[in-house]
Amino acid sequence: MAFTNQQLERYSRHILLREFGTKGQKKLLESKVLIIGAGGLGSPAAMYLAAAGVGAIGLADDDRVDLSNLQRQILHATADLGKPKVQSGAETILAINPEVKVNLHPGLVKADNVLSLIEPYDFVLDGTDNFSAKFLINDACVIARKPFSHAGIIRFQGQLLTYLPGQGPCYRCLFLKPPPPEAIPTCRQAGVIGAMAGVIGCLQALETIKCLTGLGKPLTGFLVTFEALGMDFRKIKVPARADCPVCGPRPTILAPEDYDPPACDLKNP
Amino acid sequence: MSQKKEPPQAQGKVDVTDVVCPMTFVKTKVALDDLDPGQILSIRINDGEPIRNVPQSLKEDGHLVLGLNDNGDGTYELVVKKGQDR
Numbered sequence: 001m002a003f004t005n006q007q008l009e010r011y012s013r014h015i016l017l018r019e020f021g022t023k024g025q026k027k028l029l030e031s032k033v034l035i036i037g038a039g040g041l042g043s044p045a046a047m048y049l050a051a052a053g054v055g056a057i058g059l060a061d062d063d064r065v066d067l068s069n070l071q072r073q074i075l076h077a078t079a080d081l082g083k084p085k086v087q088s089g090a091e092t093i094l095a096i097n098p099e100v101k102v103n104l105h106p107g108l109v110k111a112d113n114v115l116s117l118i119e120p121y122d123f124v125l126d127g128t129d130n131f132s133a134k135f136l137i138n139d140a141c142v143i144a145r146k147p148f149s150h151a152g153i154i155r156f157q158g159q160l161l162t163y164l165p166g167q168g169p170c171y172r173c174l175f176l177k178p179p180p181p182e183a184i185p186t187c188r189q190a191g192v193i194g195a196m197a198g199v200i201g202c203l204q205a206l207e208t209i210k211c212l213t214g215l216g217k218p219l220t221g222f223l224v225t226f227e228a229l230g231m232d233f234r235k236i237k238v239p240a241r242a243d244c245p246v247c248g249p250r251p252t253i254l255a256p257e258d259y260d261p262p263a264c265d266l267k268n269p
Numbered sequence: 270m271s272q273k274k275e276p277p278q279a280q281g282k283v284d285v286t287d288v289v290c291p292m293t294f295v296k297t298k299v300a301l302d303d304l305d306p307g308q309i310l311s312i313r314i315n316d317g318e319p320i321r322n323v324p325q326s327l328k329e330d331g332h333l334v335l336g337l338n339d340n341g342d343g344t345y346e347l348v349v350k351k352g353q354d355r
Binding site for chain 1: 291292294295296298299302326329330
């Protein structure tokens, strides 16, 4: 493909980077990324990936924009209250960069649809807010050999890791199974500093861009944790589990499975 | 000062006098994409900021600046040999 003059100007700051250049930009323009969760993490990730010129962005979210989302979910604005998040998100993406093809996936991501959902995409970005979704996405991506970025945020803390096919650890190597429903407070109960979503979601966007373009070293084999009050970033080496039930040599999880819906999905508990 | 040499035959040509920095270098990079390492690109470039920036950026990217010829109309011909891909 040849760049138009407008593309050269829009993406000039990428093209100027020696390591990135026109090659990296072409790869982005031909890439397809699925963002599951158009919320705190998915918002900055979607906006930066759209601005960066990722060719197609899929947004998967079954929720509508709520007033309590707006403290951190910057894909959505006050005028979007009540809209499906995928619709509001698509509008923001196209306002930033009308060249992006946006695919809307407004349903709930579940064991029976996750594999077909992720299939057309080159990279999956987990921007969900609950353990059942995170394990589901992990298992589906490992089984389908799809690279993905995991992240989670709560209170003043965030974490992320990147999984590449055949290169553990996966999320399940670190956290074997979802915690019991009441063990960990959800975002709704515990709170989260809004800008934390920005920090970690942007790191996910960076990891996505690195993986799509082959730039640098992806965050595989490590977990990065960030604690905002002390401004502590830590990069922790984490091994793959030899007996991981999904990415290990003798897997016992051969298909994605659903877990109990998280407490924070219950309406007006 | 130096003896005027016949410039080597260029395999590619680009005119960046219609844009300002940093688009001058962006256009130059795109033109270099079409060449193989070792091939020559002739760049028509404005005096001033472009002539201060583009040769420097080319060197930083690993290309070899072979010469600069004054076109006599406020523009220059910058001749560069493409470096190895990296």
